[in-house]
Amino acid sequence: MAAKLVLALAMGATALLAPTNKLPVNTVRRAASAAPEMVVKVGVIGAGRIGLVHLEALSQTQDAECVIISNPTVSKAEAAAKQYFVPEWSADSDDVINHPDVQAVWICSPSSFHAEQITKCAAAGKDVFCEKPIATDLPETIEAIRICDKAGIKLMTALQRRFDPNFARVKRSIVSGEVGDVITVKLCSRDPAPPPFEYVKGGGGIFKDMAVHDLDMSRYLVGSEPVEILASGSCHIDKKILELEGPEAFDTANIMVRYANGKEAIIDVCRQAPYGYDQRAEVLGTKAMIQTDNMYPNTARLYAADFTGNADLPYDFFMSRYKEAYKQETLAFVDALVNDKPSPCSGEDGLVALIMAITAGKSAAEQRWVKCSEVAASVQCDENGCMIVDLDDMAIAAAEKDSLNWIGKNVNRVLGKKGGLKNIFSR
CATH class of the missing domain: 3.30.360.10 (Dihydrodipicolinate Reductase; domain 2)
Incomplete structure (x- = not known):
């Protein structure tokens, strides 16, 4: 059976919006007091339970300061800002991403928004701490990693149990x-x-x-x-x-x-x-x-x-x-930013975890052992983006032969630099 396109989720660089340097006056509010000057200026997207956990952790380090928080229900953003002495809050996540003082963004929003917000952060040159998952499917996940790599920003997947x-x-x-x-x-x-x-x-x-x-x-x-x-x-x-x-x-x-x-x-x-x-x-x-x-x-x-x-x-x-784990993962990423270390839990780590989860689902559905390379090989990428394709028996067999080396050790090697994305899982 010839390869058949079933999903195309290309996210080209032309779709990225250039960030503004000034926050809309009518969408941003300021608290009465602000935290003292610190090293890394941080913005937080999401004032739900996970967002509050990371705000608590950020409040316990002298190496970072949260300067703005957003939430669609602006009253939640305001309440969180006042609780943690964050000087600005907004209903619009773009205000966080495009804030001129923000150097890194903590994405604590619903999963369906992650890929888009990561893309915007990359366009604005902001490092990213993202709650899992990076995106809801493989093409979007790979595209998000590619965009961050191309922009030269750090991307951390928040798999907090590693820090327990x-x-x-x-x-x-x-x-x-x-x-x-x-x-x-x-x-x-x-x-x-x-x-x-x-x-x-x-x-x-x-x-x-x-x-x-x-x-x-x-x-x-x-x-x-x-x-x-x-x-x-x-x-x-x-x-x-x-x-x-x-x-x-x-x-x-x-x-x-x-x-x-x-x-x-x-x-x-x-x-x-x-x-x-x-x-x-x-x-x-x-x-x-x-x-x-x-x-x-x-x-x-x-x-x-x-x-x-x-x-x-x-x-x-x-x-x-996992209260302590959430704190430690936040502090670990702050340390990586301050001291220019690799992300302690990379975008690639999030990608592999997603591939494993999809492989497990495929195994349960088909009641057989499934090689991770079989799932990974269904993703094909080029300079225009990534897509899921149906694989014929010959392609599956070829993928299985390379099961021990189906993903590289770092984002640069996996995604490649020449001519955009390569067919990264077809080795």
Whole structure:
């Protein structure tokens, strides 16, 4: 079957709007007081719960100052600005991006706006910290990385679990050789309650929306590139989602990942755990095993005739469980900006995580092992942009042969410099 175009999402440089140097007077308000002068001037897009978490983190460093925040509901932007002594606020994200003092932008808006806002930041020469995902599909994700690379700006994908002190300790035990040669990585991620139907519908499904964090963490811990994935999905909690298609119809999933260095990772995720937010990891090595347990709001333990254990349930959700991780990832990117270091979690890291999630979804749908290269090879790029194409059997076979080196180690090498984008996954 000849290659057939099914999606084209080219984002040419001519579509980028030149930034203005002056904020519209009628859209911006100023607070009564401002934070003291600091090193990196930051703007934040989004005053929802994630935006507030990063504002809190930014308020705790002497190396950065948030000078403006935006939110479509301007009252939320105003409230956040006053809470964190941000001098300006607006309903328009363009006011943040085009602010003459802003050097870096924290994108904490809904996922559907990320690619467009990243593109605008690149045009304005502003470094970008972006909540996952960079974009909602592969072509847009690659285009966003390309544009940032071409503009010479830093792009960070906010996969906060990498910065959690517990997972960081596990990583250190692997790097130092404390556990010996890694045999198996196991990750468990279970939410305390399922999201509403409206969130699940159009949310990308359990692999892209939820398991993507665990897929990235498995890659981070193993320290190698994924080769192939076997996944399954099912519905046990909210039967209403069965009317949806693909991974959106799953509230439970199991995943196995094989890596280029011969290691394997096993992941289980579920939308509901009646005992609380369950976040655990285990690494078995030739010398030792290391585990992380759930975190609790206190260390109190209850001893009764019919019960012995923690007096309270684990932290109720990701905002409390990963509070320190959100802080540390923000501080890590500020450090990268101040000291001109590479992004601590790059756009490429976000791209690989997305490819892994899509591969898992394909595996669950087709009930077979799927190579990551098979999914990656479906993206074809040239100087005009990227697109998804249908692959014939010969193309799939060719992609599978190159499964150990299906993505490069850095953005410049992956995307190439000559003649725009190349067919980066057709190696």
